[in-house]
Amino acid sequence: MSLINPGFGLVIWMTIAFGIVLFVLAKYAWKPIMSALKEREASIEESLQAAEKAREAMQDLKLDNEKLLREAKDERDALLKEARNIKESIIEEAKEKANTEASNIIDSAKERIEHEKNAAVVEIKNLIAQNAIAIAEKVLRDELKDKKDQMDYINKLLKETSLN
Amino acid sequence: MIWILSIMMVLGMPSVFAQHHHDDTQQKGEDWEEVIMEEEFKAGEMIIEHIVDAYEWHIISIGETHVTLPLPVILYDKGEWMVFSSSHFHHGHDSYKGYFISHHEMNSGKIVRLDESGAEIRPTLDMSFTKNVLAIFFSMTILVLVFVSVANTYKKRKGQAPKGLQSFLEPIILFVRDDIAKASIGEKNYEKYLPFLLTIFFFILLNNILGIIPFFPGGANVTGNIGVTGVLAAFTFIITTFSGNKNYWTHIFNAPGVPWWLKIPVPLMPVVELMGVFTKPFVLMVRLFANISAGHIIILGFISLIFIFGKMSAGLGYGVSVVSVGFSIFMDFLELLVAFIQAYVFTLLSALYFGMATEEHH
Numbered sequence: 001m002s003l004i005n006p007g008f009g010l011v012i013w014m015t016i017a018f019g020i021v022l023f024v025l026a027k028y029a030w031k032p033i034m035s036a037l038k039e040r041e042a043s044i045e046e047s048l049q050a051a052e053k054a055r056e057a058m059q060d061l062k063l064d065n066e067k068l069l070r071e072a073k074d075e076r077d078a079l080l081k082e083a084r085n086i087k088e089s090i091i092e093e094a095k096e097k098a099n100t101e102a103s104n105i106i107d108s109a110k111e112r113i114e115h116e117k118n119a120a121v122v123e124i125k126n127l128i129a130q131n132a133i134a135i136a137e138k139v140l141r142d143e144l145k146d147k148k149d150q151m152d153y154i155n156k157l158l159k160e161t162s163l164n
Numbered sequence: 165m166i167w168i169l170s171i172m173m174v175l176g177m178p179s180v181f182a183q184h185h186h187d188d189t190q191q192k193g194e195d196w197e198e199v200i201m202e203e204e205f206k207a208g209e210m211i212i213e214h215i216v217d218a219y220e221w222h223i224i225s226i227g228e229t230h231v232t233l234p235l236p237v238i239l240y241d242k243g244e245w246m247v248f249s250s251s252h253f254h255h256g257h258d259s260y261k262g263y264f265i266s267h268h269e270m271n272s273g274k275i276v277r278l279d280e281s282g283a284e285i286r287p288t289l290d291m292s293f294t295k296n297v298l299a300i301f302f303s304m305t306i307l308v309l310v311f312v313s314v315a316n317t318y319k320k321r322k323g324q325a326p327k328g329l330q331s332f333l334e335p336i337i338l339f340v341r342d343d344i345a346k347a348s349i350g351e352k353n354y355e356k357y358l359p360f361l362l363t364i365f366f367f368i369l370l371n372n373i374l375g376i377i378p379f380f381p382g383g384a385n386v387t388g389n390i391g392v393t394g395v396l397a398a399f400t401f402i403i404t405t406f407s408g409n410k411n412y413w414t415h416i417f418n419a420p421g422v423p424w425w426l427k428i429p430v431p432l433m434p435v436v437e438l439m440g441v442f443t444k445p446f447v448l449m450v451r452l453f454a455n456i457s458a459g460h461i462i463i464l465g466f467i468s469l470i471f472i473f474g475k476m477s478a479g480l481g482y483g484v485s486v487v488s489v490g491f492s493i494f495m496d497f498l499e500l501l502v503a504f505i506q507a508y509v510f511t512l513l514s515a516l517y518f519g520m521a522t523e524e525h526h
Contacts, residue, residue, distance in 0.1 A: 003215065003216055003457065004390050005271070005274075006390045006394055007292075009290045009291040009292050010389065010392065011394065013293070013300065013301075015395050017297075018396070018399065022360060025312075029315040030315075033314065033337060037334075037337070
């Protein structure tokens, strides 16, 4: 039954050894290990929080970017639309202007043509009249060679005019 | 000093002390290998011899040559100190200065002398540096070396991921801290008890594992020694008692919620509670001792079977050896599991007792 009979010497040695080791380990091992673990855990916790914050900031930034991009796109679309409108209106205006100009030109041309035509007609009329007068003169000269005939004709003319 | 001395003995003088030839025919062999050769093989004696403390460290026997590490015997008796090497006992066969190793009853395996009436009595103080003491110092040295170096790694590699031994031990340290200390004692007080809990956990675990290893310097049954477990339990008891707050003592002497007639006139509950204060560490002591010793006894029993059957016939011995070794391997794995479980249980229960002692009234 020596199994359950503790040796007194062993108990003393064990107490001394365990006491010393407990003291040494507590001071030189457990204390630095525990403080290092705590420190690391704190730093990990901090890093995680920082990462979370960074992710949130990134999210915000992304949202901002998206918003900005959307705004830019909208603006671009508006600009393009406006430009298109302006282009169309310019073309329209130009067309209108061209039309009026053309019709003006045509009108003035027509007027001028009319004018020219009238002038030409007048000239032709004058020419014809002059020719007719010349022919008539010649004819009259031919016919009124002798005095008598002249006098007869003048009298006749006078008669005609006086009647008027 | 003695530690250094014994290291010197290990390193410097093994040839002087360690080897002893002796003629086997004259002496009653105590070493079990010898026993098989000479007389009937006593399995029980062999097993007990292997799991109790000894004054020398038997390393190996090759034929009749016993390689042992003799250890210093330190006695205080009849008013004087005596220090001599255990090799004077010649493996328990001889007496020296009237002292010899007893083979009887309670004192079996311990140094005794004969008193006037011829009865065996123990010397007043036996402070011998025994096999278990050497094993304790050895494991303590390992603990200090390992954990101080790990602590240095922590200091050196501040803020970095663990590496090497550090990364191997860190999960265990964290387990003791988070799942034993924090869980049982509570966030507020656990830090105070952590050094003790970590130390007993690693001390028990290391010695449980060293105890399974059959070769020197393993093989000493430290945590299966009732003296060692008793000291550990005593530490737990003392720390519990000294950290007990008002609430703890109130629960013992005047437990709330208990009918008054259980306290007055016969203080039944206080007596039961007070007994509990002492039975808790006592159970701690017995549990660890019994679990570890039992595991060793079973393994040694299986091995003994080989020699018991081998005595009957060589063939039977070989046949049984296959089964025995198989069972021994199984038991070794089981013991490895038990090594962890017992270290865990001892630490956890200590932590629970500390938790009870520091629990605030609510």
